Structures are given as structure tokens and as C-alpha cells.
Amino acid sequence: MDNITNNILNNLNKNRLQSSKGYTSHSSSTPIVIKSEVSSKVIKINETKNLVSELASSAPIDNSKVNEIKAAISSGNYPVDLDKISDALMQAYIEMKS
Numbered sequence: 001m002d003n004i005t006n007n008i009l010n011n012l013n014k015n016r017l018q019s020s021k022g023y024t025s026h027s028s029s030t031p032i033v034i035k036s037e038v039s040s041k042v043i044k045i046n047e048t049k050n051l052v053s054e055l056a057s058s059a060p061i062d063n064s065k066v067n068e069i070k071a072a073i074s075s076g077n078y079p080v081d082l083d084k085i086s087d088a089l090m091q092a093y094i095e096m097k098s
């Protein structure tokens with residue numbers, strides 16, 4: 001887990017170095033020293049899993065509308081556009097393959 005955090009911080013520092021105004025490319029063997037500050041807003045992976053599960057449990061779902069759609073499907077009154085469904089499936093397949 002620490003490796004992930006370190007890799008992310010290293011990549012951020014490289015991007016900051018390249019995008020900073022004072023960046024120049026040195027061809028000499030003098031090493032460039034980068035001082036970085038570790039943000040206090042680093043979140044551990046376990047904490048993000050908890051956050052995701054909390055957000056998923058509080059998703060804005062209109063249960064009455066869901067029940068109406070379920071009832072319409074079970075009674076055969078819900079309009080199903082097979083062309084639309086097959087197009088969406090084909091598009092998802094193409095995106096997955098590319």
C-alpha cells in the first residue's frame with residue numbers, strides 16, 4: 001500500500017517539475033534535487049473502500065419508480081426497444097475490444 005502512495009507522489013512530483021516555469025533540461029551529470037511536501041490529504045486504500053461503500057449505499061434511487069417499472073415489466077406493459085438494446089450492446093462490445 002505504501003508503494004502505491006509513493007508511486008503516486010513520485011509521479012505527481014515529476015509532473016510538477018516538468019510543468020513548473022523554472023524547468024530546464026540539464027545535460028550535465030549534476031543531479032536535480034526535488035523537495036516535495038506530503039499532503040495531509042492522503043487517503044488510504046482501505047478508507048476509500050469504506051467511502052465507496054457508503055456512497056453506494058446512499059445512492060439516490062426512487063424506489064416507487066423502480067417498483068412501477070418492475071410491475072410494468074412483469075405484466076408485459078413495459079416497452080422494450082430491441083434495436084436500441086442491441087445497438088448499445090454492440091457499442092459496449094466495440095469499446096471493450098478497442
